[in-house]
Amino acid sequence: MRKYEDPQGKVASKLRDRLALMHVSSYITPKARKGKPSTIEGRGLVAIEPIAVGEIVAIKGGHIVDTATLQSLPERLQNSDVQIADGFHLVAMEEAEYEPVMLFLNHSCEPNVGFGGNIVLVAMRDIGTGEELTTDYALFDDYDGSMECNCGTASCRGTISGRDWQRPDLQRKYGSYFSWYLLHRQGPAKGSPAR
């Protein structure tokens, strides 16, 4: 076998850095591009090919951290978080991980993407080329606070609360598209009228 020289370990060190980054990234379907300009806010996730109802559009990646660790991170990194269970989150912990971990999935009050489990995101309806992929943050958020919504849809709630998952109207609307941990809190016998 041929031997490669790497006396200062520079190549090995670069490889280790790349491998470390590869382990903390989210998956995005090749049918969408993330980071594109959004009409809702900042950058978004946009379909570049038609996506059928039920298809996986993204799988969230990141470091598994508890809430205290999440809150100790710089605000920009906290922005990459998705809560996955009571007290646990997936998040980027270094600036270099921010882009690979971010889904750039904006909130809409008439969303086209929901949860299947707690890290898998699926199309809730057929999505056309050029459409922005959006979810309702009520499907996975549980925190003290709120956000003014700029989704511009007819059913916009205006203010999106971190406790919106508790709303009976949204529980009826989304059925089992809530993240697993919020579905579990809604009771053991949750049906799925939205599917």
Ligand SMILES: C[S@@+](CC[C@H](N)C(=O)[O-])C[C@H]1O[C@@H](n2cnc3c(N)ncnc32)[C@H](O)[C@@H]1O
């Ligand atoms: C995970 S980021 C989504 C990507 C974000 N647009 C960006 O460029 O980084 C979540 C943040 O996007 C913004 N955002 C998402 N949906 C929004 C909406 N419907 N109205 C206003 N701001 C929104 C809020 O600042 C929110 O904290």
Ligand SMILES: [Zn+2]
């Ligand atoms: Zn809205």
